[in-house]
Amino acid sequence: xxxxxxxxxxxxxxxxxxxxxxxxxxxxxxxxxxxxxxxxxxxxxxxxxxxxxxxxxxxxxxxxxxxxxxx
Amino acid sequence: xxxxxxxxxxxxxxxxxxxxxxxxxxxxxxxxxxxxxxxxxxxxxxxxxxxxxxxxxxxxxxxxxxxxxxxxxxxxxxxxxxxxxxxxxxxxxxxxxxxxxxxxxxxxxxxxxxxxxxxxxxxxxxxxxxxxxxxxxxxxxxxxxxxxxxxxxxxxxxxxxxxxxxxxxxxxxxxxxxxxxxxxxxxxxxxxxxxxxxxxxxxxxxxxxxxxxxxxxxxxxxxxxxxxxxxxxxxxxxxxxxxxxxxxxxxxxxxxxxxxxxxxxxxxxxxxxxxxxxxxxxxxxxxxxxxxxxxxxxxxxxxxxxxxxxxxxxxxxxxxxxxxxxxxxxxxxxxxxxxxxxxxxxxxxxxxxxxxxxxxxxxxxxxxxxxxxxxxxxxxxxxxxxxxxxxxxxxxxxxxxxxxxxxxxxxxxxxxxxxxxxxxxxxxxxxxxxxxxxxxxxxxxxxxxxxxxxxxxxxxxxxxxxxxxxxxxxxxxxxxxxxxxxxxxxxxxxxxxxxxxxxxxxxxxxxxxxxxxxxxxxxxxxxxxxxxxxxxxxxxxxxxxxxxxxxxxxxxxxxxxxxxxxxxxxxxxxxxxxxxxxxxxxxxxxxxxxxxxxxxxxxxxxxxxxxxxxxxxxxxxxxxxxxxxxxxxxxxxxxxxxxxxxxxxxxxxxxxxxxxxxxxxxxxxxxxxxxxxxxxxxxxxxxxxxxxxxxxxxxxxxxxxxxxxxxxxxxxxxxxxxxxxxxxxxxxxxxxxxxxxxxxxxxxxxxxxxxxxxxxxxxxxxxxxx
Ligand SMILES: [Zn+2]
Numbered sequence: 001x002x003x004x005x006x007x008x009x010x011x012x013x014x015x016x017x018x019x020x021x022x023x024x025x026x027x028x029x030x031x032x033x034x035x036x037x038x039x040x041x042x043x044x045x046x047x048x049x050x051x052x053x054x055x056x057x058x059x060x061x062x063x064x065x066x067x068x069x070x071x
Numbered sequence: 072x073x074x075x076x077x078x079x080x081x082x083x084x085x086x087x088x089x090x091x092x093x094x095x096x097x098x099x100x101x102x103x104x105x106x107x108x109x110x111x112x113x114x115x116x117x118x119x120x121x122x123x124x125x126x127x128x129x130x131x132x133x134x135x136x137x138x139x140x141x142x143x144x145x146x147x148x149x150x151x152x153x154x155x156x157x158x159x160x161x162x163x164x165x166x167x168x169x170x171x172x173x174x175x176x177x178x179x180x181x182x183x184x185x186x187x188x189x190x191x192x193x194x195x196x197x198x199x200x201x202x203x204x205x206x207x208x209x210x211x212x213x214x215x216x217x218x219x220x221x222x223x224x225x226x227x228x229x230x231x232x233x234x235x236x237x238x239x240x241x242x243x244x245x246x247x248x249x250x251x252x253x254x255x256x257x258x259x260x261x262x263x264x265x266x267x268x269x270x271x272x273x274x275x276x277x278x279x280x281x282x283x284x285x286x287x288x289x290x291x292x293x294x295x296x297x298x299x300x301x302x303x304x305x306x307x308x309x310x311x312x313x314x315x316x317x318x319x320x321x322x323x324x325x326x327x328x329x330x331x332x333x334x335x336x337x338x339x340x341x342x343x344x345x346x347x348x349x350x351x352x353x354x355x356x357x358x359x360x361x362x363x364x365x366x367x368x369x370x371x372x373x374x375x376x377x378x379x380x381x382x383x384x385x386x387x388x389x390x391x392x393x394x395x396x397x398x399x400x401x402x403x404x405x406x407x408x409x410x411x412x413x414x415x416x417x418x419x420x421x422x423x424x425x426x427x428x429x430x431x432x433x434x435x436x437x438x439x440x441x442x443x444x445x446x447x448x449x450x451x452x453x454x455x456x457x458x459x460x461x462x463x464x465x466x467x468x469x470x471x472x473x474x475x476x477x478x479x480x481x482x483x484x485x486x487x488x489x490x491x492x493x494x495x496x497x498x499x500x501x502x503x504x505x506x507x508x509x510x511x512x513x514x515x516x517x518x519x520x521x522x523x524x525x526x527x528x529x530x531x532x533x534x535x536x537x538x539x540x541x542x543x544x545x546x547x548x549x550x551x552x553x554x555x556x557x558x559x560x561x562x563x564x565x566x567x568x569x570x571x572x573x574x575x576x577x578x579x580x581x582x583x584x585x586x587x588x589x590x591x592x593x594x595x596x597x598x599x600x601x602x603x604x605x606x607x608x609x610x611x612x613x614x615x616x617x618x619x620x621x622x623x624x625x626x627x628x629x630x631x632x633x634x635x636x637x638x639x640x641x642x643x644x645x646x647x648x649x650x651x652x653x654x655x656x657x658x659x660x661x662x663x664x665x666x667x668x669x670x671x672x673x674x675x676x677x678x679x680x681x682x683x684x685x686x687x688x689x690x691x692x693x694x695x696x697x698x699x700x701x702x703x704x705x706x707x708x709x710x711x712x713x714x715x716x717x718x719x720x721x722x723x724x725x726x727x728x729x730x731x732x733x734x735x736x737x738x739x740x741x742x743x744x745x746x747x748x749x750x751x752x753x754x755x756x757x758x759x760x761x762x763x764x765x766x767x768x769x770x771x772x773x774x775x776x777x778x779x780x781x782x783x784x785x786x787x788x789x790x791x792x793x794x795x796x797x798x799x800x801x802x803x804x805x806x807x808x809x810x811x812x813x814x815x816x817x818x819x820x821x822x823x824x825x826x827x828x829x830x831x832x833x834x835x836x837x838x839x840x841x
Contacts, residue, residue: 024233042225046213049228049382049417 006067007033015068019060023048037063078631079563080779083717087555087574088312088548097312100268100284101344108270109138111333111343112189113325114179114196115353116171119422119744120205120218123169123198126179131195136188139336140181140196143168146332149298151323152389153290153520160230162221163388163425165298165328171200172220172387173424174745175353180329182341207744209384209419210361220387220420227420229385230393234400236472237411239365242376246367250448254364254440255810256793258384259357259429259733262756265314266350271330272340279335280307283327286316286549287587292579293521294323299331310577316549317729318428319354321589322390351749356739357429358395359384362440364403372454374445374463376411379403379437383426385418390427392418394518398677399433401474402790403441406482406511406683407463422744428589431789434512435730442508442794443809446801456798457490457685460509465683475675479782481709481772482509482683488707488768489685502692503702504803508794509685512787513678514777515592517671526668527592528600529583532561532608534663536655538633538648540567542604543575545585546597551785552718553593557601559714560778564605566630567647583666591783594714595680596669598778603667611663612647615654619645671776680774680782684708686727686791689763690799697819699735699800701763704792708767710784711774719784723767726788732757734793738812 002011003018007030012018022030023045034041039059048056091097128140143166152161166177179196183189206212212220212227220227243249269283279301285291288308296303313320326343333341345354365378381399385392400414449459461483469477486509493505515527533541542561548554554574562569576582585597613628616635620643622628627638636644654663671679689702704727713719736755740748748754773780793811801807806821 020233020235023231026231040225042228045228045231045417046226048415049380050210050213 003064003068006064015061015064016057018064019057022060023057034060039063077563077779079559079569080714081712084555084559084569084715085717086552087558087569092312099265099312099314100270100282101265101314103270103282103311105270105272105340108340108342109182109184109333109337110186110189111180111182111330111341112193113177113329113343113349114193114198115349116174116176116178118171118200118202119174119207120203120220121171121200122203123167123171123178124201125199127197128179130197131181131192134188134192134195136184137192138182138184139333140179140192141332141336142166142179147298147300151294151298153294153322153391154393155297156522160389160393163390165323165325166332173422175349175424176387177325177329177353180333182333182337205422205744207421207423207741209382209421212419212421220422224420228417229389229420230396230418232393232397232400232416234414234474235412237376239376239378239411239413242411243365243367246375247370248448248451249365249367250444250451251363251365252444252447252809254362254443256360256362256436256439257811258359258426258739259737260351260739260754261315261317261319261354261356261429263315263317263319266345266347267320267324267326267354268342268344269326269330270340270342271334273331273334273338275338278305278307279331280309281327281331282309282311284313284320285310286320286547286589288547288577288579289545289584290321290521290587291323291327293523295327295331298323298328299335307578307580310547313547313549316588317430318432318589320549321428321587322355324354347751348749351739351746351754352424355390355425355427357733358392358426358433358436360399360436364440364444366444366448368448368452370452372449372452372459372462374407374409377404377409379414381416383416383418384423385420386423386425387420388425390425392426394516395426395428395433399437401677402434402437404471406465406509408465408469423741424746430726430729430786431512432590432786435733435790435793438508438510438790439793439797439811442791443797443807446506446798447807456507457486457493460507460685461486464509465511473676475677477681478776479680479711479772479774480683481770482511482685484770485509485683485685485707485709488770489687489705492705492768493687499689502694502803503689504692504799504801505687505689506795506798506800506802507685507687508791508798510787510790511681511683512783512790513590514595514680514682514783515678516590517674517677517679523584525584526600527670528585528596529666529668530597530600530604531583532565532604532665534608534612534651536652538567538571538651540565540572541575542572542601543582544597544601545579545582546576546593547585547588548576549588551588551722552715553588553597555718556594556714557597560598560601561605563779564602565609567633591785591787594781594783595777598781599669600667602778603669604665605667606665607667608663608665611665612650612654615657616645616650619650674776679776682710682783682787684787684791686795688792688795688799690796690803692800692803692818694804694822697815697817697822699796699813699815699818701731701761703764703766705766705768706788707770708784708788709770709772711772711777711782712780713769714779714781720767722784723788724765726786727765727792728757728762730789730792731796734796734811735813738814
């Protein structure tokens with residue numbers, strides 16, 4: 001299943017990969033979009049850095065899926 | 072390739088500036104004195120994190136001999152940083168205006184007629200600080216509620232970088248065995264013999280001349296221009312001989328900036344030499360890194376997937392830390408063909424001295440952890456350490472998706488050479504062990520940090536009427552021998568003798584722009600520019616020679632030993648000197664000029680070429696004290712065509728010992744952010760007596776992108792030693808140390824733990840069988 005970046009429309013085959021793309025790009029517009037979803041870009045990034053597992057990125061991946069479904 | 076064709080390249084040539092250096096006649100910035108020169112000093116913060124409430128300079132100014140005292144308020148208030156296109160990463164004022172962020176941050180600078188007066192005056196500056204809470208560990212700095220070191224930088228997250236190809240999660244499901252390990256790599260001081268220093272002289276025509284110890288006079292010129300509000304062309308940077316750099320003299324430093332500020336106010340030359348304590352506390356250092364690694368393999372040793380998470384301690388400022396963060400990720404995949412790879416790197420600000428480039432630029436750290444883990448994986452799978460490396464090792468024309476294409480690669484031959492060496496070494500004495508590590512490194516980075524429109528390297532060759540050649544290059548010799556390498560390339564290409572060439576370096580007003588000495592770039596990048604410039608000058612001579620020799624169009628001409636001749640019939644020839652004279656007459660009296668340049672294009676994200684090698688280190692471990700002695704270091708190495716074997720040997724030996732010191736003894740100890748072993752008595756560099764016998768096994772390769780097939784042989788050689796030592800210790804006494812430095816205490820504790828576990832295990836077996 002192709003998933004699109006809600007900011008720049010980049011396509012990847014999973015929401016996790018789009019979440020990684022959003023953090024990897026990290027510019028003002030991608031950062032702003034994450035923050036507009038009721039979560040903090042920095043907090044999720046730091047969760048990814050500090051916690052075992054992938055909570056930071058999976059949280060964003062779930063948001064991306066939700067947004068894609070409702071689009 | 073026929074090596075015999077070369078007359079200069081590949082020969083053992085002593086350094087062109089060797090005589091001056093060994094006789095002590097070479098002049099370094101630190102030696103220089105200018106007429107009417109003042110001496111500057113810098114007042115540094117004793118606090119790791121504090122707001123500057125007030126600075127009272129009056130008492131210092133009243134001291135006889137003091138000419139001026141400046142603070143951050145006397146600057147333009149600009150922030151220095153090498154990523155000029157990313158202003159948020161330009162975060163260092165150098166002379167702080169409102170806040171200090173580490174012990175050593177500069178708060179004031181002054182100039183006086185004598186150095187001791189300047190020193191005394193520092194103690195007369197009264198600074199009132201409001202001390203702020205500080206944080207020293209990146210893991211603490213990311214926590215909610217941690218002190219915010221830079222305003223607006225939430226939870227001190229400075230830079231995040233990721234690299235990915237394949238699908239690691241899917242691939243881990245196909246693995247027969249997975250290892251997850253954590254490691255820690257410690258910091259290291261550059262420890263240059265010549266500390267950072269500069270002399271600035273600002274004249275009434277508003278032009279600034281700066282003599283300084285620098286790895287890149289061009290970067291110094293550009294960054295100073297930004298900070299001082301002068302045009303680049305109004306700043307001339309001169310680099311005399313330089314007493315080491317190792318990555319520490321790449322950023323604009325406080326000596327360069329403060330001398331310039333002072334001289335601009337006073338219109339007199341001002342010199343600042345950092346003390347050894349300042350050199351430790353207030354320059355930059357190797358990046359310490361916490362790693363989590365997950366490595367998955369098939370039963371036969373095929374490495375299928377690797378996932379790396381790195382948290383690097385940034386210290387107070389960005390400096391070149393973003394590149395170290397990226398490269399430690401990229402080189403975590405080296406030198407293997409991982410089909411699936413994922414890297415997440417986080418650089419975090421702390422209230423320590425900033426971390427930045429240091430010989431190997433993140434790759435030695437990546438290699439220490441990765442090659443330790445590969446050995447652990449080999450043991451788990453019951454596979455010989457050399458064989459697991461051979462099975463997965465890179466080969467020529469390997470492509471790293473979206474990142475790089477490896478053209479030449481002699482890794483497999485290096486592994487063969489090391490295997491042969493180990494076999495020949497035979498059985499080792501008790502408590503001796505050999506550890507192996509394989510690596511690869513770049514030949515210069517494709518990183519245009521400062522966003523220059525110039526070529527990455529350029530050179531100019533001028534042939535004069537007497538046949539003598541002037542070679543102008545912006546390349547920077549910081550002791551690694553690039554002056555010799557580039558002179559050799561010029562002589563080879565032009566067909567003249569080394570003594571025919573006068574090298575002009577270290578002057579931004581006359582030398583073409585070159586990005587300088589970093590990322591092992593001078594031989595390939597500057598070498599290509601010099602070769603091109605020499606070839607262009609040579610072409611002009613051969614045009615004229617055609618009138619004399621009238622060759623059939625199918626024949627080539629060449630220059631050798633001051634004769635221009637038919638390549639295949641050297642007896643048909645004309646004097647080089649005669650042709651030079653006629654060529655100059657034909658150009659209306661102008662000398663012959665050749666211009667060359669090099670910028671990598673279409674070579675991926677990282678580098679145009681990569682060198683490879685395998686190192687075997689033999690150690691002896693004293694099980695009573697935990698002391699690790701180096702017995703022998705054997706390096707099988709390929710760097711394409713070796714331009715100068717003497718230079719290569721020097722690099723192998725120096726790099727291996729620098730890396731061994733980092734691994735075993737060098738430890739920057741801090742208390743509340745202050746480095747407490749800021750001298751060469753307490754900071755333990757390895758000494759001559761610690762240096763073991765070393766053997767270099769050179770493997771022949773040819774790199775099509777490099778001059779005469781050459782590629783890097785500088786920083787890369789610092790990469791394998793750390794892991795090779797850790798693996799050797801394990802091989803010797805069965806303990807695995809995963810956090811650096813590997814001190815005797817850590818080895819001893821690990822041996823005690825191992826003995827206790829073995830005892831428990833014996834008791835368990837005895838109880839079970841009773
Ligand atoms: Zn996007």
